[in-house]
Amino acid sequence: MGHRFLLSLLILMTALGTAFAQNEGRNDGPNNRQNNEEWYLNKPIVDVEFQGLNNVSENDLQGVVEPFLGNLFTEDVLLDLQRRLYNLEYFDLIIPEAVPGNEERTEMILRFTVEERPVISEIRLQGNQKLRRETILSEIILTQGELVSRSQARIDTDAIISLYNDRGFADVSVEFNYSEDPDPDRNARILSFTIDEGYQTNIRNISFSGINFATENKLRSVIESKEQGLFNPGTFKASNLELDTQNILEYYGQNGYVDAEVLDIEQEIVLDEDKKRQFLDLTYYIDEGIAWFFGGIEFNGNTIFSDEELRSQVNLEEGDVLDIQTFQQGVQAVNDMYYKGGYIFNQINFSETRDEALQQISYSVDIVEQGRAYIENIIVRGNTKTLDEVIYRELPFEEGDVFSASKIRQGIGNLYNTQYFADVPAVETPQGSVPGLMDLIINLEEGQTTDIRLGFSVGGGGDFPLSGLVKWSDNNFLGRGQTIGADLNVSPNQQSLALNFQDGWLFGERWSGGASLQVDRQVKNDELQDVLYPIFDKDDQDDHLSVPDPFTGIYVFSEETEYPNDGDENFEPNYDAGEPFPGVPTASDIDEYNLETDYEYAGGPAAVPDENKMEYVEWSVGGSLSTGIRRRTQLGWINLNGAVSSNLNHVSYDDSLYRPYSYQTRENLGVFKFENRISMSIGLDNRDVYFNPQNGYLIEQRFNYTGGVLGGAKNYIRTDTTLQAYKTLFDLEVSDTWSWKMVLAANSSLSLMLDQFWTYPGAGSFEAEGRLLATNSMTIARGWPARGEGQALLNNWLELRMPISEDILWFDMFGEAVRLTSDRADIFSKGEQDWLFGFGAGLRFSIPQFPFRIYLGKLFNIQNGTVNWQDGNLFNNPEEDGSGLSLIFSISL
Known part of the structure; x- marks a missing residue:
């Protein structure tokens, strides 16, 4: 680049002089001409132009050019700018020219004519x-x-x-x-x-020399290099030899052999020219040394923490085999004790004393304690959208506080969990203006917080189980940390539009407040018409009475039906006419008699054939206000939330053709009814990353109170209890960009529907209103057709998760057991009834703005002690029951 740069400088001098001569003429005196020829010196640079750009965009050059705009032009400025342009490696030649920025020549434009690289x-x-x-x-x-x-x-x-x-x-x-x-x-x-390419090398044999304590099989298991075998190609990687040495020494160090050495790794190559590959025999020569035991540890110079407090950090007892890794973890824990308190300038030196006779190593720790460090300045960089105040409020410290390493880690975790940033913020800690003061520089890279989502989800229920989704949201609206959004869901049977707003910080505290508005239209096409109850003559067991419904012609009863006694003085129907609904015959009654009807008793209202079910449309317009408080404790975040909501419901159907079983539905025809609700929740959240946890737990209790003393057309109480746990089983660094890890995730949740303890006269129960629990085929009972009409729901699942690209895509294996019962008392009963089982594996996107999951699963239940495998929609053999796999695709919001 040097000769091109000098050539450019020479051309610059010539071009600038020529530009002056062309503009000023040749009649000025020598002194005036010299001044005019150098008119551009010390003039502000108002613009930088480029001529000759074909493949390079001016936008690609703005980052280099912009810092020079407004600077006074000098030869040093030109040299610096040209050097930076050449360093881009876009150009073979750059020829500068000075152009007046105005008629008075008080400003200048620097124009470059470039010759692009090919x-x-x-x-x-x-x-x-x-x-x-x-x-x-x-x-x-x-x-x-x-x-x-x-x-x-x-x-x-x-x-x-x-x-x-x-x-x-x-x-x-x-x-x-x-x-x-x-x-x-x-x-x-x-x-x-x-x-x-040379020859591909595969490891044929691995052996060890000089070992006595360790076995060859054990050492083979700890090293990265593997012999060629049935399940391993034995590919040789030279880079693994250094890792092998480290792993061998780590293994010996965990067992007291702290002086063990890998003296040499011999590589013997056997060439197979026919197969154009070579085989390698590796021999590791090891000097094990002797096993050492822990002789104790003493501390000198410590006044801030006692000997007992420091010694408790080292999980070794005198006489134990010296596990050097455990000892080093204890040393780090001692350092962390001081760092947590802001004592970052301490000098801590370790020395060891060996007792050859007892084969013990004792340690002495000399501590020179210094004063605490304090934060002088907190500097935030890289936040182009997020306001500084939004960042500062997530930090559990401020300028002037003690420099606490644990609080800094906590603050960085808080920032990452906001999901405003593309990666974990990087931290620099240079010394401040004087010793004892530290600056804290937080480098941020802002991520995408606006989410525009178009998609669909596939479930198992309904004639057309496909729903479309349009969602727009911004969880960092105007950089203020507020969330605003709109959701539109459309399916053949349901359409909804929701608008929402939430602010996670009110009054400078972690006190959230939010509001939402929703419009919903739902077509319900699986509703019962009235109720079918067989009525028996208790004296004449062969007789029964059924009364036809005037609307449908089928034999049903309602609470408004007159019950004739058909002239039999001894006839007593088994119902109490004073009850809102007639009594129900027992199961033994039904089994004993052969009814002259096709209807069967189903533990409640008699089962009605599909052709006798009805359809109606329900509109709902509602809004809600919510608030919550969030506090951090040693056990995790305590979350307390509450909301009030009210919906206005309207029902329409052709009452000349249909008569709904639900009294509330009949009352709602053509009029508007309110549904009022209060919901509350309390939780303890210790998850590390909320949107993709890898460690921690969640304990949460939700309570929903609808109707009751609040009034309204619907009355019920619902409770939801959730327990979740996450644990990283192992995390092995495979490369600089990928770690092989496994995360175990578990969930157990219980939902119950309860009757209101008091309602206004004439109000219905949740059973009459159809407000029962259900599975959804996507996140609860994955792959199963959606089921409803439950009073209790138990949802258990276990997942083993492995990252493919940790921030984008994971491979998950799952197993789940879900139970939905129509009677609360049955949820914990023994037996196989109502259980839905499934297991499978697939892909899960970990991007919050792209929460798609797709699995292949196998579903089954148990009937009479026999596993009943379900037919899958993929790879299904029509001639074989229970064949095929289920494709499960969902958007988990």
């Missing part, structure tokens, strides 16, 4: 036999159409080598070169990578 017209690969072209190209950055860059080509060369090394090609070599494009009219180059 673009890449083609990428060629030569010599790749074992890896496909697509596999290699997916590892490199440069693509067709990009500008030629030798530095990026070198980086891509290293990426190809690394790819081959990971596949066992330890001797691979890669070179690149640019060649002229055959089309002379194109400013383009062909990028070629020439690959000498």
Whole structure:
């Protein structure tokens, strides 16, 4: 770049002088001409222009140019700007020119005429036999159409080598070169990578020399290198040898062999030219040393914490085998005790004393305690949308507070959980203006908080179980940390529109407030018409009485029906005419007699054939106000929330054709009825990341009080109890960008519908209103057709989650057991009735703005002690009962 830069500077001097001469003429005196020729010096730069741009956009240059706008022009400024433009590697030549910014020449425009670098017209690969072209190209950055860059080509060369090394090609070599494009009219180059793959190396045998305490099988299990076998290709990676050494020493260190060494790793190569591969025998030469025991630890110089407090952090007792990893964790815990209190300037030095006779190592800790550190300045960077005050309120500290490492970690976690930022905020802690003061710099990268979602969900119930979704929301509205949104759901049987607003901070506290408005239209096409009850003559067991309904012609009873005694003086129907609804014969009565009707007793109202069920439309317009308080404790966040809501409901149907079973539905025909509700919840939340937990727990109790003393057309009480737990089972770093981990997630929740303890005269119960619990086929009883009419719902599931790309996509395995009972008393009863089981696996997106899940599952229930497998909608064999898998797709809001 140096010769081009000097050439540009020479051209600049010539161009600037020429520009002056053309503008000023040749009749001025020598001194005046010299001043005019340098008119641009120390003039403010009002604009930077570019000529000759074809493939490079001016937007790509703004980041370099903008800091110079407004600066006074000098040769040093020009040199700095040109250097930065050349460093972009977009141009082969940059020629500057000074242009007056106004007639008075009090401002100047810096114009660059550029010669762009050529673009890449083609990428060629030569010599790749074992890896496909697509596999290699997916590892490199440069693509067709990009500008030629030798530095990026070198980086891509290293990426190809690394790819081959990971596949066992330890001797691979890669070179690149640019060649002229055959089309002379194109400013383009062909990028070629020439690959000498060498031989693929597989590990044939791994052995260990010098071991006495450890076994070969145990050491093979702790190292990364693996022998070739039935379930492992044994691919050799040279980078694993260093990890092998670390893992071997870690294993010995956990068992007291703190002096163990890996002296050498011998590699013996056997070449198989016919198969064009080579095999490797690895031998690890180890000096185990002797086992050491823990001889105790003493502390010197500590006054802030007692010896007992510090010693309690080291989970080793005198005489224990010296587990060096446990000891080091204890050392870190001692440091953390001081760091939590702001004592970050302490000097802590460890020394050991060995007793060869007892094979014990004792430790002495010398502590030089210093004063606490305090936060002088809190500096936030990178928040282009979010207001500073929204960020500061999430921090459990302020300027002047003690510099507490634990509170800083807590504050960073709070910021991440807001979901306003793309990644965990990075923190810098430079020293402040004087010793003892620290600056805290929080570097943020703002994420997407506006969510515009178009989608659909598929369930198992209904004739057309498909619903469309349009959702817009912004959970950081105007950067104020407020949430505003609108939801539109459309399906053949239900349409709803909801508007909502919430502010999580009121009066400078974690006190939330919100409001919502919703309009809902629902077509209910599975409603019972009246009730069918067989009525028996108690004296004449062969006789029965049924009265036809005047609306439908089927034999049903209602509370308004006159019951004749058919002239029999001894006839006593088994109902009390004073009750709102007639009595019901017992199951033994039904089993004993052969009824002259097709209807069967179903534990309540008699089952009505589908053709005798009715359809009606219900409109609901409502609004709600909500509030909540959130406080952090040592056990987690305590959440207390409450809401009041009121809905105005309207029912319509053709009363000349239909008569609903529900008294409330009949009363609601053509008039508006209120539904009033108070809901409350209290919870303890210790989850690390709310939208994708990997550790922690949630305990929550919800309570819904509808009607009762509040009045309204609907009256019931509902309770929901939820217990959830999350645990990362292991987390192994595989690469710089991916860790292999497994997260175990568990849920158990119980929902109950209860009668109101008091209602206004004439008010109905939840049973009469049809306000019962249900499964939804997507998140409760996944894959099963939706079921309703339940008084109790028990939802248990267990998931094993593994990230594919942690912030985007996870692979989940699940198993669940759901029970929905029509009688509360049956929910915890023994037996197999009403249970729905399922298990499966699939993909789950962890992006809050894209909450889709898709699983393949297998469903079953148990009947009479026999597992009853359900037919799946995929891979189903019509001739085999219970075959196939169920495709489960959902949007979990």
